[in-house]
Amino acid sequence: MADREFDLALFGATGFVGKLTAEYLAEAAPAGARIALAGRSLEKLTRVRAELGPGAADWPLVQADSTDQASLNALAARTRVVVSTVGPYLRYGLPLVEACAENGTHYADLTGEPLFIRECIDRFGERAAETGAKIVNSAGYDSIPSDLSVYQLYKRTVEDNTGELTDVTLVAWLKGGVSGGTVDSGRAMMEAIAADPKKGAIMSHPYSLSPDKAMEPDVGRQSDQALERASNIDPSLDGWVATFIMGAHNTKIVRRSNGLLGWPYGKNFRYREVMSAGKSATAPLVAAGMAGGIVATMAAGAVLSRVAAGRRLLDRLVPKPGTGPSEKARKSGWFTMRTFARTTSGAKYVCTFAGKGDPGYAATAVMLGESGLTLAFDQLSELAGILTPAAAMGDALTDRLRKAGMTIDVDIA
Missing domain, CATH: 3.40.50.720 (NAD(P)-binding Rossmann-like Domain)
Structure with missing residues (x-):
């Protein structure tokens, strides 16, 4: 070229x-x-x-x-x-x-x-x-921090000769806004599923973007829904974690990378993403609200997307395409993603991926x-x-x- x-x-x-x-x-x-x-x-x-x-x-x-x-x-x-x-x-x-x-x-x-x-x-x-x-x-x-974090963890295990990746969990902390374009993308997918319900399996299956599902590791059920103590992921963490709204997409990208590279991450590679809900006394309620709110919002959107009247209602309620956070809000935003990994030898690593500015x-x-x-x-x-x-x-x-x-x-x- x-x-x-x-x-x-x-x-x-x-x-x-x-x-x-x-x-x-x-x-x-x-x-x-x-x-x-x-x-x-x-x-x-x-x-x-x-x-x-x-x-x-x-x-x-x-x-x-x-x-x-x-x-x-x-x-x-x-x-x-x-x-x-x-x-x-x-x-x-x-x-x-x-x-x-x-x-x-x-x-x-x-x-x-x-x-x-x-x-x-x-x-x-x-x-x-x-x-x-x-x-x-x-x-x-979506989805560079997730994808490169796991890739760099894999590279480190090869460098240290500490075996294959097994349980890997990304925890997200962020401050950012939502644009009309992001909301419109979600609507486009819900409308597509309403027109063809079979496409719902692409959204729910962890390996729906795999280059070869038959080659994927058999590690049992992997869910993107979360509501638990952060210390379950790593003892260094306090507070609670909940469902990360982009986890369902990011995890598919990470698993596809594994397949495209020849499945080097490991035959027992398990991956998920969660979002910090904080560590205040109300954190469990915040976490429960985050987890339940995501499910409820997606369910409501899916129902409304099925009929013309529902789509007109969404047009009035959601941000318009082409809109987004103000310059001040964009500058004040930030994100930190910490990905905790274990290997077959028992080694433990953490990859920190962080940046300034509204993440989206x-x-x-x-x-x-x-x-x-x-x-x-x-x-x-x-x-x-x-x-x-x-x-x-x-x-x-x-x-x-x-x-x-x-x-x-x-x-x-």
Whole structure:
């Protein structure tokens, strides 16, 4: 792809997260990087580019629409990498993935939608592998911290020769907001399941994104629901933990990475994610409320999504696409993910992955931007197809995120 016009094209640059990613690329891209901004409206793209400062003044603008396959094919053919923030991906993302798979163009997105990834695997996986395209899903807060944490834990066990991973649990602490786009992605999946209930199994099965379910470890039931004392995970932890709303997606990505890499994490590898509910006297009630609230909210959304009147009600109640936390809220956000692991030899490790800024927006713009730059400029393995961040970019992306100010450390627990 050395003769292509652009190194990286950002599709959806006028959207909420798209603008944040464009701002990050304007600051972080190396000198001479050939970056283009793409989207439906040249007028809006022009305004976004003008706000990015002199470094982006000469960035080309490309008109492309998710409903126009020819425009997406043309975009993919002109660039080495496409970074997409245009969601919900289940509604709007498949044509661009098809274009990248056909043209051998690398791709990264922010999806937290297992149904979309399953469609990508089934429809475009073989073609992407043939053309050499690295199609990397979930390259933001969903699911880079989860995926790289387990990958780095695995690398440490190999370095120390302490055996295979067995029980691994990620505990999340965070401060952040919710955007209309995130809510709309959830609605898109609920509406898809309402139209085809069989798709519900993709959401619930722990190995629904596996490259080969027959090869997965037989470790019994693995659930993403949680309500327990944090000390059950590790004696160093206080308080309570509850269900982590993105755990059901992140765990599938981590397990897919294991399969794509040849199942090196271990034949008894068990993985789950939880969220801290604090350690106050009311923490058990908070934890119970978090766990029950997630289930109740998803159930209510699924019921309402089945009928037109319910969908109209959701339109009035939930945040609108294109909206999100204020700049002040984004700057005050933060996240810390600590992943506790045991090995077959009895060794215990903890990986800390932490960053500043609202995890779903400020920090995600960094992760997505660096993913695009990694795909464009770094030496990576020959692996191609529908990939995960760890399988496609493991060590290279880890190094970039550390240089960008994020903490990714593995220590003996």
